[in-house]
Amino acid sequence: MNRRHFITALASASMAARAAVPGRWFTLAQRKGRWWLITPEGKPFFSIGLNHIDPSPLRYEVNGDLWQRKYGNSMEKWLKEAVAPDLKAWGFNSVGWTQEVVTRGLTNHRHSRAFTLEEYQWLGQPYFHQLPFADFHQWEAETRHPSFDAPEFAEWCDYVAREHCARMRDDPNLIGYFYLDCPTWIHARPENEWKGPMFDPEQLKTEAGRKELHALATKWYRITHDAIRRYDKHHLIFGDRYEAARPIADEVVDAALPYVDVLSFQHFASPDKVAANLTHWHEKTGKPVLLADHCIQIRAADGGGRHDGSGYAQTLAALRQAPGCIGYHLCGAYLRNNARKRALRDAAEKPDKEALQAITQANHEATAWMTGQE
Numbered sequence: 001m002n003r004r005h006f007i008t009a010l011a012s013a014s015m016a017a018r019a020a021v022p023g024r025w026f027t028l029a030q031r032k033g034r035w036w037l038i039t040p041e042g043k044p045f046f047s048i049g050l051n052h053i054d055p056s057p058l059r060y061e062v063n064g065d066l067w068q069r070k071y072g073n074s075m076e077k078w079l080k081e082a083v084a085p086d087l088k089a090w091g092f093n094s095v096g097w098t099q100e101v102v103t104r105g106l107t108n109h110r111h112s113r114a115f116t117l118e119e120y121q122w123l124g125q126p127y128f129h130q131l132p133f134a135d136f137h138q139w140e141a142e143t144r145h146p147s148f149d150a151p152e153f154a155e156w157c158d159y160v161a162r163e164h165c166a167r168m169r170d171d172p173n174l175i176g177y178f179y180l181d182c183p184t185w186i187h188a189r190p191e192n193e194w195k196g197p198m199f200d201p202e203q204l205k206t207e208a209g210r211k212e213l214h215a216l217a218t219k220w221y222r223i224t225h226d227a228i229r230r231y232d233k234h235h236l237i238f239g240d241r242y243e244a245a246r247p248i249a250d251e252v253v254d255a256a257l258p259y260v261d262v263l264s265f266q267h268f269a270s271p272d273k274v275a276a277n278l279t280h281w282h283e284k285t286g287k288p289v290l291l292a293d294h295c296i297q298i299r300a301a302d303g304g305g306r307h308d309g310s311g312y313a314q315t316l317a318a319l320r321q322a323p324g325c326i327g328y329h330l331c332g333a334y335l336r337n338n339a340r341k342r343a344l345r346d347a348a349e350k351p352d353k354e355a356l357q358a359i360t361q362a363n364h365e366a367t368a369w370m371t372g373q374e
Helices: 003-019 066-071 075-090 117-123 151-168 201-205 207-231 250-256 271-285 309-320 353-371
Strands: 027-031 034-038 047-050 101-103 127-130 174-181 236-243 263-266 289-294 297-299 305-307 325-330
Touching: 034 325, 047 353, 066 075, 075 117, 075 353, 117 127, 117 151, 151 174, 151 207, 201 207, 207 236, 207 250, 236 250, 236 289, 263 271, 271 289, 271 309, 271 325, 289 309, 305 309, 305 353, 309 325, 309 353
Parallel strands: 047 325, 127 174, 174 236, 236 263, 263 289, 289 325
Antiparallel strands: 027 034, 297 305
């Protein structure tokens, strides 16, 4: 047995151990020739999630007192009376990454805060939660790289797990945890050229360099994994959301395999390319895969865009044919803001009816397919 297959076997054993405790948490299993998330009730579940849910566009000055008048300045009222009914009507069965981009630029590129445990409860849907262990996202412009060897890094990870996982560990609606959004292990973007990637890709030309990267990534995945497991023994770990359109080092993925349950990807490409890429990583590692952030956009004259509902439906259909794929999360947002300029409703809550018609139909067809697997 070679090293990769040995690691995969260990990871599969770990997943099987969690799957052996039914009735309390989402788990993973293979049924009828494909991977599934399994609900606490034991049913197969393909995650159809919406990302980026933030109410702040409702408070733009042009909306006047809309937020106060309609929702009484209450997140609970907004989530229960607006967001939850919409997600159900549109056929989404989960919530992916709730944070929404609120500024873009070379000096800062920031997102809204993550939801709290209470806000997830008000929303009342299965959800994924991102843990802020570090900030070497590909869009991040301000924060220097962490040192995984520094004692304060492990202390920070323990704090994050105490603050988030210790409170969420008993929630059956929590599917699992994400880490970074498109980490810059061996690539950089214009926003972060000043600090460069976490690891110099030129060093991957040597065996010593490849070993060094594997060791570096192992520290990251081991420290973060162990921090979670001190406070939450059961919920799934989805790790980093790798940017499929940028270089992904095998050494990083190999290092992740013993410490994550699923490999997660962002991939803004055509349905056939996305499905082929996910299938590649599933077959290469044996891990289930998740399309954690994706959309097909119709560009608008104002620099924003609209969702291509037909493209969404084609992507979802393609992923249903990929036996390693356990879900598809739409790079929303729920409400359009001035930074992303793409959403299912605009800042005054007007819906994109054309896109939603196709998205809703595709989601309901996928739900019927899922139900037929029970």
